[in-house]
Amino acid sequence: MSRGGRWAGWIALAAVFVWSAFSTELSVRRMLEGLPFMWDFLRRMMPPDPSVLGNALRGAVQTVQIALVGTGVAAVLALPLGFATARNASPAWLFYVARSLLNVFRAVDTLVYALLFVAAVGLGPFPGVLAVVVYTATVLAKLYSEAIEAIEPGPVEAVRATGATGLQVLRWGVLPQLAPQFLSFTLYRFEANVRAAAILGFVGAGGIGFYIQTYLRLLNYPAAASVLLVLIALVMIIDFASSRIRARLV
Amino acid sequence: MIRVRGLTKDYPGSPRALDGVDLDVARGEFVALIGPSGAGKSTLLRCLNGLVTPTAGQVWVDERQVTGASGEARRRIQAGIGFVFQQFNLLRRLTVLENALIGRLAHVSRWRSLLGWFGPVEVARAAATLARVGLDGLAARRVDRLSGGQQQRVAIARALLQSPAVILADEPMASLDPALAHTVMELLRRINQEDGITVIASLHVLDLAQTYGRRIVGISRGRIVHDGLPSTLDAAATMRIFGAAAGPIPNGRA
Numbered sequence: 001m002s003r004g005g006r007w008a009g010w011i012a013l014a015a016v017f018v019w020s021a022f023s024t025e026l027s028v029r030r031m032l033e034g035l036p037f038m039w040d041f042l043r044r045m046m047p048p049d050p051s052v053l054g055n056a057l058r059g060a061v062q063t064v065q066i067a068l069v070g071t072g073v074a075a076v077l078a079l080p081l082g083f084a085t086a087r088n089a090s091p092a093w094l095f096y097v098a099r100s101l102l103n104v105f106r107a108v109d110t111l112v113y114a115l116l117f118v119a120a121v122g123l124g125p126f127p128g129v130l131a132v133v134v135y136t137a138t139v140l141a142k143l144y145s146e147a148i149e150a151i152e153p154g155p156v157e158a159v160r161a162t163g164a165t166g167l168q169v170l171r172w173g174v175l176p177q178l179a180p181q182f183l184s185f186t187l188y189r190f191e192a193n194v195r196a197a198a199i200l201g202f203v204g205a206g207g208i209g210f211y212i213q214t215y216l217r218l219l220n221y222p223a224a225a226s227v228l229l230v231l232i233a234l235v236m237i238i239d240f241a242s243s244r245i246r247a248r249l250v
Numbered sequence: 251m252i253r254v255r256g257l258t259k260d261y262p263g264s265p266r267a268l269d270g271v272d273l274d275v276a277r278g279e280f281v282a283l284i285g286p287s288g289a290g291k292s293t294l295l296r297c298l299n300g301l302v303t304p305t306a307g308q309v310w311v312d313e314r315q316v317t318g319a320s321g322e323a324r325r326r327i328q329a330g331i332g333f334v335f336q337q338f339n340l341l342r343r344l345t346v347l348e349n350a351l352i353g354r355l356a357h358v359s360r361w362r363s364l365l366g367w368f369g370p371v372e373v374a375r376a377a378a379t380l381a382r383v384g385l386d387g388l389a390a391r392r393v394d395r396l397s398g399g400q401q402q403r404v405a406i407a408r409a410l411l412q413s414p415a416v417i418l419a420d421e422p423m424a425s426l427d428p429a430l431a432h433t434v435m436e437l438l439r440r441i442n443q444e445d446g447i448t449v450i451a452s453l454h455v456l457d458l459a460q461t462y463g464r465r466i467v468g469i470s471r472g473r474i475v476h477d478g479l480p481s482t483l484d485a486a487a488t489m490r491i492f493g494a495a496a497g498p499i500p501n502g503r504a
Contacts, residue, residue, distance in 0.1 A: 155340060161333040163330075168363055211298070217356035
């Protein structure tokens with residue numbers, strides 16, 4: 001790009017930023033004015049109410065269950081989708097159809113899917129699971145397909161050269177190259193899905209978010225604080241465990 | 251043992267890789283295939299075991315026609331031909347033992363091999379072969395923890411475990427430093443002499459070819475331009491193979 005073009009680009013970006021800042025009513029003054037209310041909000045949460053810990057833990061367990069089932073089903077669905085959207089493993093027509101389709105589905109986030117599924121199948125954790133499945137399957141398919149495209153052809157050829165069958169080549173030439181990465185991606189998505197599932201309760205799709213929203217609506221801040229603390233602990237534990245496992249995989 | 255007739259290979263958009271190659275190799279020979287890079291050595295070796303399909307011509311290995319074979323017939327032929335690659339082509343995340351056992355895939359129950367269960371007999375056989383190539387005690391090690399020379403020996407063990415009649419080695423020492431190159435070539439020579447396995451190794455280092463090859467086949471621009479005992483490789487022959495542009499006899503690494 002020419003020098004002039006690059007400058008024009010930066011100026012345009014700055015203009016769009018300023019315009020957006022005005023449109024979104026960006027205001028330091030309003031934020032400062034809001035600080036006492038935030039303080040007040042925190043003060044009213046103290047001390048957290050331990051009597052709701054039972055509910056909070058039940059919600060936390062359900063959140064992990066939604067993430068676990070959703071990620072598991074999505075990982076299975078993402079396997080064929082990943083191969084279908086890998087340039088080196090899929091015929092051209094299938095590649096384009098599958099990739100365009102996935103791009104469409106990936107454009108919508110888990111929470112929006114949750115709204116749709118709550119309307120379709122009713123309240124509870126099940127629509128949450130469905131929402132996690134749809135979004136995660138598309139994301140994992142993309143990650144899987146990138147791993148498939150980066151596969152080393154040499155070892156695959158070597159396995160084929162021993163007179164192995166197609167399935168044996170897949171099992172011994174392809175799978176060992178992909179399995180650790182697939183597992184790592186899947187764990188990472190599970191981690192992200194625990195966080196995503198934590199807010200699914202806001203739209204009635206189960207999990208710990210339901211309790212956060214309920215207690216906030218009832219203005220029961222100490223109870224909401226307990227649930228939030230459980231959520232923070234949960235996410236930290238999952239992140240820690242998952243990253244430890246992932247570090248050992250590759 | 252190996253019979254090649256009129257073997258020709260064209261790759262779209264590049265000069266003819268193989269141009270009417272005729273070659274006969276008897277059982278138990280150790281052939282060094284030499285020539286400048288791009289001369290067609292790799293393509294020739296890959297046509298011999300069906301990894302590359304030639305444009306024209308025929309290949310027979312062990313009385314079986316490689317060219318035109320497909321499916322089960324092609325796999326049966328490939329099972330009898332070990333192939334050692336320049337880049338080793340091992341599964342880096344698998345253990346030494348698992349990589350070696352890949353050589354047994356065509357010999358064991360398919361379904362059990364898919365589950366990764368080869369059975370104690372096969373494991374013992376693989377362990378013995380690993381010991382033979384000097385890798386005893388390393389069976390459980392991940393391959394990417396080994397040195398280059400050790401990795402190439404794993405690849406040779408994998409080829410040996412196919413119980414092949416032929417081992418084709420495509421620049422087996424090109425990724426190794428000179429001392430290791432001799433270890434690998436020495437190993438191939440032992441296999442050739444002790445097991446009677448026919449070996450065809452492509453090499454670009456002339457002194458290795460002359461030390462280990464008992465017959466030297468020179469290839470240039472897809473044609474065989476020299477074929478004879480190592481002693482017949484004189485200046486004129488070298489010139490025919492490597493061309494005037496190559497200058498003095500290329501010794502050492504390319």
